[in-house]
Amino acid sequence: MKIVLNTNSQPSSKPTTWSQRFESALHPAIARFNASIGFDIQLIEYDLTGSQAHAQMLAHTGIISAEEGETLVNGLEQIRQEYREGTFTPGIDAEDVHFAVERRLTELVGDVGKKLHTARSRNDQVGTDTRLYLRDQIQKIRDQLRDFQTVLLTLAEQNVETLIPGYTHLQRAQPLSLAHHLLAYFEMSQRDWERLGEIYNRVNVSPLGSGALAGTTFPIDRHYTAKLLNFGGVYANSLDGVSDRDFAIEFLCAASLIMVHLSRLSEEVILWASEEFSFVSLKDSCSTGSSIMPQKKNPDVPELVRGKTGRVFGHLQAMLVLMKGLPLAYNKDLQEDKEALFDAVVTVQSCLEAMTVLLQEGMEFRTGRLLEAVSEDFSNATDVADYLATKGVPFREAYNLVGKVVKTSLAQGKLLKDLTLDEWKALHPAFEADIYAAIAPQQVVAARNSYGGTGFAQVRQALESAKARLAA
Ligand code: ARG
8 A cells, every 4th residue: 555645735824633722823843743644644544444433333322313424434435445546645734644534524524524523532543543453464464474384384394304403502412303493483483473362352452432531421332333343342441541552562572572583593594594504595586696796695585684673672662661651641652652563563574474485485405415414513422422321321421421532533533423333342332333323313313202302203293283283
């Protein structure tokens, strides 16, 4: 949806929006400073929908006539069409989207348009709009998380027996099934998806009818509008209804966690794509070149995701600070909630989309190189100690012995698999010929068959569980 904003329009000399109490119009600089239309125009469709519900409620309760209600609803629908066609482009003289809509409505339907704001305030109105907006965005992000998980699952299914070095402290630790590594991100995304579902329920509560702060003298029906707007409930306290933004903060927390997860994956992809690791190759469609170094292929997508993560954290921080000192109920500070929220939403959505594409078609695991990597190190050392431990040697004793073996092997430029059986036996009489099979990378991975471990049997079960949860 394209946002056309008439920034050239000047505030009129006469006060238009507020009561007759005001004798002169705002100073142009103050009008610009005060206006939120530049960004809250993004809420227009929600504002129209919320206003239509309010108008229907006014008619339903007899506060206005049925005919007036219909006129208002139709007028609002016409504004929706105008907006979609690009002919409704309010300027800053409208101050905000709510005034812009009300003014246009009155132009379209005449004086009855002035009845729309009966028993309502912009405070409960903007709270309603923001929740309706966020509800939609949360649904979209949850769908995107599902797409991301589907791609992770597909990749994992193809790579159960592909091995990849596993790291702690970014030092080679123990080899892994690549599927196990990918499924770790599946699990993180699963929690992200669930978390957003829980938050959705708290976003999905209607503040409409809270009025400016204290409710209204009109016999409104808040449950009626809540039902029309598919809210799960209504705010029980009008002050809370108009001044609460914890639903947005919760969303920003969840958004930050999504970004943490995407950023960690990004960092891994960046490492994997380096010459030093060479675990993945990036496709031309998802990487860029350098303007000066012709040999380069840069992992811009994961770098941007990693970079954008800070923005979302910043919005969370901004919103927390915004709220902490606010007395009840509405304060204009709350107008500052929107840009933070909008930017966090588009940032998370664009990052999820880009990372999904990257995983799906933008990179390829270099399986030959991965196999080489897991075969050329000491990441099977724990398995030698485990081998001795299963033969009755106390683990700590076995651990110390293997430490010595690693040291001498390193000095001789050998790997554990290069030791002869005599050399093994000289180290400890418990070693038999089956030591070679026990320390082969494939076996090292297969043997970690504890629940949640990287053993192939476990990974296959984990894949089944992941599939079931995606389908549910
Ligand atoms: N543009 C305002 C906002 O976003 C709408 C609410 C204005 N309410 C008020 N009491 N001035 O917060």
